[in-house]
Amino acid sequence: MSALEEHIDIDVPADLAWDFLHRTESYPRFVEGVREARPEGGNRAHLDVEAGGRTQDLEAEITDRDQGRTMEWQTTSGPDLAGSFSLLPIDSEHTRLQARIEYDPGAVREPFGGKKGFAQATAIERLVRSDLDQFKRLVEQAK
Secondary structure: OEEEEEEEEEOOOHHHHHHHHOOHHHHHHOOOOEEEEEEOOOOEEEEEEEEOOEEEEEEEEEEEEOOOOEEEEEEOOOOOEEEEEEEEEEEOOEEEEEEEEEEOHHHHHOOOOOOOOOOOHHHHHHHHHHHHHHHHHHHHHHO
């Protein structure tokens, strides 16, 4: 498994960022390639993802940890992907969002565009950085 960690500082309280992270239906607004997302009850979500010219349905299980400061997720269908989003309060009005993505480059290569597609580490880094920037814009506009 390969892992990628990125972070971004957001000008909102941690509770507001936490609430926004849990709005599954808003994922298409800040996660590149997600065309539709919906909660499936309990701690499960369904995502329709387009990448590398292909559409892929993913099911994910989401678990909250660390007293509401870390959201962990794991795909239960499609490519084996996992990760977490941790919120670290900087002060009462600022939060650091730490993202960690774990993936097997061989397992995501075929579903997400072949040898030069989604599986390239630099492409994944750019996607995650872009998603964090978009999340920051959206959550700061919502405050």
